[in-house]
Amino acid sequence: MKKALAFDIGGTKIYYTIIDESGSIIDDITKNSTPKTLEGIIDILKTAISKYTEVDVIAIATAGAVNNQNTRVISSTGNLPDGYRNIDFQSLTDKKVFLENDANAAAWAEHIIGSSKDCSDSIMLTLGTGVGGGIILNNKLFKGKSGAAGEMHFKMFPDKRRKCTCGSWDCFEAYASGTGLKRTAEEISGNINITTYDVIDGVKLGCPEMTKIFNLWQNHITQGIIGLANIFDPDCFVLSGSMAEFVDIQKIENEVNNEIVTTPTSIRKGCAGNYSGMIGVALLALDEVK
């Protein structure tokens, strides 16, 4: 069975391990903090590549949009160092290197071995500090003209209320993310030191104000999914990421199916785990060297 050396390069951590064609992780996972310099990132990649000489392909899940040739990062990448998008990853090794956006890769993992494996058309939303999106149409990853499709930056309001990390205003990400929950909590409580944990804990304790904040946040997620369901008419949505564990999947599914004009869809939690980005990009990369 062929094997990939798979990386997950994020703004705070870089992970790597070995993954086989079944999507199984077959070695320890090495974890590093993301270096502040390009050279530091390249050093981690080179160290791993020289350690694992027996693999068939190098698979990299990364923050930022990746081009349709799966060779380069093409859009801004949050906390990663300047020039990250200029890295020529293929120059690091003679083996094939295959890149994919981390949310796209995670959506692929759910599609092949996870919650959406019975669906030809699915949309994954990663609810974490931000919101990632991955769209599978007709059993293929949907990438758009440049590779950047699936950015969940559609508007929740048309009239400039909350600045989004993307530079625009009122994107789904600015409301449906963990950061969005904190901002909703700040606005309602008037307390700028309130945290997402305060809200989640307050809900568990039955606090009416925290429950109101939480419900507003969950409604933002629901309203966004209604729009995506009407646009895509997908078989299912997969919610993953650290914030997904708190949402009431059944309530969201009921509300979505009550409001959409398309046929009923299914809302599910992701089950491919915290390393789904590495698993997904490994499966995509191994397909390329079959």
Added chain:
Amino acid sequence: MKKALAFDIGGTKIYYTIIDESGSIIDDITKNSTPKTLEGIIDILKTAISKYTEVDVIAIATAGAVNNQNTRVISSTGNLPDGYRNIDFQSLTDKKVFLENDANAAAWAEHIIGSSKDCSDSIMLTLGTGVGGGIILNNKLFKGKSGAAGEMHFKMFPDKRRKCTCGSWDCFEAYASGTGLKRTAEEISGNINITTYDVIDGVKLGCPEMTKIFNLWQNHITQGIIGLANIFDPDCFVLSGSMAEFVDIQKIENEVNNEIVTTPTSIRKGCAGNYSGMIGVALLALDEVK
């Protein structure tokens, strides 16, 4: 060259004519008001089919969503009579009958002979009494799991302000349509008798209040397109329909490209004309009998 008998069945009018494989209309266009009964609609279809015995296929662009087999209407169809979705169109003739949603058909006409013919990925928005949507991905009409994809019922607000014709609240259609412009005008002017013509004429005369209303309406269109551009990363958007002639395409394109996180897109007016639904469905149907 093969020929289609093409129909456009809408809530107020039924048109039909003959269209060839080049997309040219090669006979007069017969126009009828849409009958209030199913039998009336079927009579019009039968009359046309018995008149044009030499055609190779029957092509029907219709209001409402059409299934992925292009044989039946599957979703509610506005002003059409009860039971419209139960019509077995194929039973009317021995020739092949091919149905498609009118906005999808019009998007296909723009893709083959119109404004988006140089684009593999495009989104058409028909701005009329309502808003129709047609999505072309990788040179194919995108239909979703049931055929109903491309419904432009994503939310402009998450908090229930304007009821939409679909039964839900605050959909793009409820703001970006001609009806949406009238409702924005009603809300701002306080005059429930104000019409879209009052606004358009007022803008031409330099009236500040009408210009403010118009700009708000155009901004709703822009904000919606920003979201679709970030989700789909398409080559272009095509705006058509009776309201599209009033919008400032260049202003919308500039604002969209200033805000999106994906690569620049192009905004264009449709050029396939008022009969683009019949042309598009004829081209799709003729492909089936090639």
